[in-house]
Amino acid sequence: MVFYSLAALAALLLLATLLPLSRATYWWVRGFDFPRMQFCVIALVLALLQVAALDMSVPASGLLLGLTLGCLVVQAWWILPFTRLYPVEVRWADRGADASSIAIMTANVLTPNRNAAALLALVRRYDPDILVTLESDDWWQSQLDCLDPDYPYSLKCPLDNLYGMHLYSRLPLSSSHIEYLVESGVPSMHTLVELRSGQQVRAHFLHPAPPSPTENEHSSQRDAELIVVAKSVASADLPVIVTGDLNDVAWSETTRLFRKISGLLDPRVGRGLYNTFHAGYWFMRWPLDHLFHSADFRVQDLRRLPGFDSDHYALFSRLQYQGGAVPGQNGLDAAPGDAAWADEKLQQHDVCTGDVPRPEGSTGL
Numbered sequence: 001m002v003f004y005s006l007a008a009l010a011a012l013l014l015l016a017t018l019l020p021l022s023r024a025t026y027w028w029v030r031g032f033d034f035p036r037m038q039f040c041v042i043a044l045v046l047a048l049l050q051v052a053a054l055d056m057s058v059p060a061s062g063l064l065l066g067l068t069l070g071c072l073v074v075q076a077w078w079i080l081p082f083t084r085l086y087p088v089e090v091r092w093a094d095r096g097a098d099a100s101s102i103a104i105m106t107a108n109v110l111t112p113n114r115n116a117a118a119l120l121a122l123v124r125r126y127d128p129d130i131l132v133t134l135e136s137d138d139w140w141q142s143q144l145d146c147l148d149p150d151y152p153y154s155l156k157c158p159l160d161n162l163y164g165m166h167l168y169s170r171l172p173l174s175s176s177h178i179e180y181l182v183e184s185g186v187p188s189m190h191t192l193v194e195l196r197s198g199q200q201v202r203a204h205f206l207h208p209a210p211p212s213p214t215e216n217e218h219s220s221q222r223d224a225e226l227i228v229v230a231k232s233v234a235s236a237d238l239p240v241i242v243t244g245d246l247n248d249v250a251w252s253e254t255t256r257l258f259r260k261i262s263g264l265l266d267p268r269v270g271r272g273l274y275n276t277f278h279a280g281y282w283f284m285r286w287p288l289d290h291l292f293h294s295a296d297f298r299v300q301d302l303r304r305l306p307g308f309d310s311d312h313y314a315l316f317s318r319l320q321y322q323g324g325a326v327p328g329q330n331g332l333d334a335a336p337g338d339a340a341w342a343d344e345k346l347q348q349h350d351v352c353t354g355d356v357p358r359p360e361g362s363t364g365l
Contacts, residue, residue, distance in 0.1 A: 002053050003061070009046055010068050013039065017071045023253070023341075025218040027211035033252040034286050036075045037273070043072035078251040081269045082287070088270030090329055093298040093320040099196035100321040101300060102171065103127070106289050108134040108207075108245045108277075108312035111162055116143035118308035123147065126305065126316050130193070131168045134207045134245045141166060157187045163207060165189060171196070175359030182225045182349050183209060190357040192238075199321055202238045202359055204229055210247035222247055223254045224349040227342045230262035232356035236294070239321055240264060243291040245277075245312065250287045260334040261342050264292035267299040267317065274304050276313045289315045295325040 016039055020032040047068045054061035080086055097103075105128035107119060120143070123131055131151065133140065138158045144166060148154065151168035157178050158164045163186045167173075176191040189205040206229065211219035226246060233240045242264060248255050250268060259266060268274050268287065275285035289312060291302075301318035308314070346352060 006050050007064055010064055013071045017074050025220045027217055030211045030219045034249050036078050039075045043068055082273045086270045090265050090267040090299045093300040102129050103318040104130045105314055105316050106132050106243050107314035109136050109140055110310035111135045111137050113309050115309035122305050129170045132205045133166045135162050136164045136166045155189050161185050177357035181355055182221050182351055192359040200238055202236055202240045204242045206244035208247055220348045223345045224351050226258045227345045228351050229356055230258045232353045233262050239296045240294040245289050260332045260338050265331045266292055267302050276315055278311050279307045279313050291317045295329045296322050
């Protein structure tokens with residue numbers, strides 16, 4: 001009876017490990033992309049139980065243990081790049097904040113959350129150049145507009161459907177657009193940001209809808225938005241930053257495809273998971289809020305900020321523009337078939353790179 005119980009648990013773990021390897025977009029399949037750290041813990045505990053409860057001299061017991069350890073290895077492979085056991089993808093900047101630096105705070109506020117004071121305290125404490133809020137409605141705008149004197153450049157899109165978005169900036173913005181790339185009611189923001197040095201940076205702020213039983217039954221809408229932006233920035237002449245709540249984890253095949261197509265880097269690689277969701281459950285957290293950038297930045301600061309009663313933690317990043325691609329900063333290489341897979345995702349929703357605003361300006365002083 002013990003053997004069969006442990007075998008049943010191992011079978012479920014195997015199913016959870018193999019299902020996300022498919023390219024199925026059903027929400028319940030893609031949901032297995034998220035808790036890979038939790039699956040690692042489950043696999044480790046299950047392996048210890050098997051060793052303690054089963055006779056390892058019996059071939060079936062050894063096979064069961066090997067299966068469980070195999071699942072542990074597969075799950076750990078996905079998250080290994082987001083640990084300090086892995087080389088960093090983006091190097092630390094060798095000097096402090098200066099005219100070529102940009103600091104961004106990304107915060108999903110949770111629409112019904114009313115603790116705006118705590119978020120504003122974080123803004124005052126960490127002093128970002130840009131604050132982007134997600135899920136912010138008219139009430140949140142009324143609370144955040146006190147930032148206008150210090151953040152005179154802004155884009156505001158208050159919505160009561162959990163997809164409102166606000167952008168407050170100390171740095172000048174130009175060629176700014178609010179677009180609905182894939183779904184009506186799900187906006188994104190696209191703009192040029194001028195650093196204090198005069199260098200312009202192309203910035204895209206995203207919050208695609210997640211695959212879930214209450215949102216979209218498939219991940220295809222989210223995937224299409226990520227990939228169309230990736231293809232748009234791949235040929236950009238200016239430095240690029242893409243940030244927001246992408247409703248996808250850093251290690252998923254879709255986010256990896258985004259990085260391969262865009263050529264952008266992830267400063268979390270080699271540094272940590274930076275789990276930003278769910279703030280209320282320590283045992284069920286994963287990285288949903290992201291910042292990616294082109295190879296001409298180094299990272300000065302990267303941290304998850306204290307909670308402010310949202311279900312997300314805010315993500316704070318400070319980057320330093322280097323004036324050109326930094327040697328040794330390389331992202332993911334596209335594999336054969338990746339370009340075709342990306343095109344397939346766009347064709348599903350009839351979206352193309354021409355739908356993404358391409359703010360362009362001077363390349364700097």
